Amino acid sequence: MPRFLRLLTLPLLVLACTLAACSSNDTAGANDVGPLMRPGDDCLACHSANSGRNAPIWSAAGTVFPEPTSSQDEGLANVRVHLSAPDGSLLETLITNAAGNFYTSRPLPRGFQVALEYQGERIDMPCPPPGGLCNACHTLPPIGQAPGRIFIPQARDPSRPPFDCTDF
Numbered sequence: 001m002p003r004f005l006r007l008l009t010l011p012l013l014v015l016a017c018t019l020a021a022c023s024s025n026d027t028a029g030a031n032d033v034g035p036l037m038r039p040g041d042d043c044l045a046c047h048s049a050n051s052g053r054n055a056p057i058w059s060a061a062g063t064v065f066p067e068p069t070s071s072q073d074e075g076l077a078n079v080r081v082h083l084s085a086p087d088g089s090l091l092e093t094l095i096t097n098a099a100g101n102f103y104t105s106r107p108l109p110r111g112f113q114v115a116l117e118y119q120g121e122r123i124d125m126p127c128p129p130p131g132g133l134c135n136a137c138h139t140l141p142p143i144g145q146a147p148g149r150i151f152i153p154q155a156r157d158p159s160r161p162p163f164d165c166t167d168f
Contacts, residue, residue: 036099039063039075040140040149043103044133061103062134064096064116067155068148069140075100079118079152086111086128108132116152123153127165 043061046053064079081094081102086109094102114125114134130137137146145163 035097035101035103037101039099039101040065040072040135042133042136042139043101044131044136047103048133056105058103058105058132059108060106060132060134061101062138062150063100064102064118065100065149065151068142068151070149070151076118076152079116082115082117083108084113084115085109086113088113104132116150118152118154121153123156126163 040063046055047058049057063075065074066076077096077098079096083091085091092104092106094104096102111128113128116123137143138150142148
């Protein structure tokens, strides 16, 4: 596939998932309001300026799980989510809540970087994310080159070949 088509495909997939994730047919229920709401769902589908929702606006948000294939109710608390500028300088460190959710309204520059730290181990996202809608790609089934859900360093698969960011 030509590079320009690969570059266009991911944003279109993310947009489609975002529109589908926050439809007017959503009904409120347990954990549908507040910081513990809907772990694993695309947070920015509702928490963005374009959603038409009366929800706080986040620049980045997601849920951390113990494994890339974890179920939606297995979010992990107390994971540090480091957000850095393209030059590597730390912008903010978020800590996941009891549902595994993290979120920020801090403006993030294009090319920002993400790393997770848990129990003394760290894993860096190999490429800058295309935006702050983490669970849009890190879902089941995953979208694009995401390995599945966002997961802690201890769940790394050493047999998985390194990700080539030039294909992203």
